[in-house]
Amino acid sequence: MARKKITVVGAGNVGATTAQRLAEKELGDVILMDIVQDMPQGKALDILESAPIYGYDSMVSGTNGYEETRGSDIVVITSGVARKPGMSRDDLLKTNAGIVKGVVENVVKTSPDAILIVVSNPLDAMTYVAYKVSHFPKHRVIGMAGVLDAARFRAFLALELRVSVENIHAFVLGGHGDTMVPLTRYTTIAGVSVEELIPKGRLEAIVKRTRDGGAEIVNLLKTGSAFYAPSAAVAEMAESILKDKRKILPCAVLCEGEYSINGLFVGVPVKLGGKGIEQIFEVKLNGEEAAALKRSAEAVKTLCEQVDKLL
Template identity: 55%
Template sequence: MSLRRAKISIVGAGNVGATCAHWCAAAELGDVVLLDIPQTEDMPRGKALDLMQASPIMGFDSNVIGTNSYDDVAGSDVIVVTAGIPRKPGMSRDDLLNTNARIVTAVGTEIKNCAPDAIVIVVSNPLDAMVQQMWKVTGFPPERVCGQAGVLDTARYRTFLAMELGVSVEDISALLMGGHGDTMVPIPSCTSVGGIPITQLISSERLEEIVDRTRKGGAEIVQLLKTGSAYYAPAAACAQMVEAIVRDKKRVIPAAAYCDSQYNVGGYYVGVPVVMGSGGIEKVIELDLTEKEQGDFRRSVEAVKSLVATMDGLLSS
């Protein structure tokens, strides 16, 4: 019997992509290919070699290569797409729509040709529109195309709740749904601390303030960094999704998944709780939402639909 490591390719060797490669290699999730456009010349090779030279120190055996050619992506099991321009101070995720939609279209075309059996995790912003475009371009089954946002948004939410309560982040279980941005929807009924409902520990007013900070979590870091956007947490969130796939962990996590009849979304990618394993999005979990949660989720879905319509208009012009 011949066994091999999983092959994980990361398209985009910037901060998020390179840090995702770091997390994946260090956790020995598989061998890693770090790809960037030809204009970056030897940069991905340099980052890959640097990471490989860390392996004797940190004790991991994953192979990492850097490349400018999609030939090296062929046969990938999982592909993480971080390609696109990052946000700058004053920019919203939607400002990135036109440029990144064209980049994702080009990347999706390459993936379709070189790795037709891969599971694709999209990270590029604005996330919900980009994952919709990736699915459209590749023509892959919807369960093999998904978006990373919910893991990151929920991690930010859990971090802020832990800071507020002075407890371990490990004891906080939380869920955010909807689009990745200002319309994301907290689900208080699915938020607890060591099994204690969050509503027994934090007032509704303070909880809403924490949710608002979570919605603006990416922008807060952009303002602080001034020359870039967040990458440690987004990359870690990607690595968690990669792990769920290559180790078939059946993780229950929030992700941007294709929903048609589910939640009556009608054929769009939006953040929902899913079961993630070797098949990609193996199940969308449908919750019994409260009336307020349903209303907030519906508004978030409508915002995603509007964003996709704008993108389609830009791409057809």
């Protein structure tokens, strides 16, 4: 049986670490693609040479063109410039919209049946770009944000309560960034609501740290942005698709009436399986939560309106 084929576009920190995680999980053969001459080939070879130690048989190769990526089952798009200290995700909009547009046009020609996982920032707007340019059905265009945001939330809650991260189920909605909506009411520790276990003020501080999670790392690194946790999030999504696991994961997807949002890519819980997005899960929100999600969607809408002018 032929192995699945996964292309990662962009061989920077996020892309290369994603390729490593995908290979280590043996999800398929991995092609690392970048326009920088020889760099993806070098990184791919390095990952391949660690296979005997880790015990995986996935092939990993690097390329500077799209021909080698032909027929990919999944294409992960990490291309674009990274955030620098003091820079918002939105500052990246114009530059990265052009980059993502070019990538998607090439992917459509070589892998017309692929599922796209978009990682480039500003995430929600770049997923919108990929959807508009590709003309793929909405179940095959997915933004990676909520899995990362939920992981950060879970990590901070585990630190606070000194419990295993495996006991924590976090619930995050909305755009990726400052307007994200972590839902504490639906976030549980071994089935018990986190609101019963952590005082309100302390919980609000953890929610704020989750919202600012990306910026916190950018400010500490000073020369780049997060890549270990984002790559882990992509790997979880790819695994759920390629193994048809149907995990319920928060992803940026096109809402058409769900949560009273229309025509925007916003983070919501979805069933992720072999076809991509198989179902959007709607949960009941109280007034405060619904208002926060509406604000988040409005922020995404503003970016998408700018994108429409650029495309």
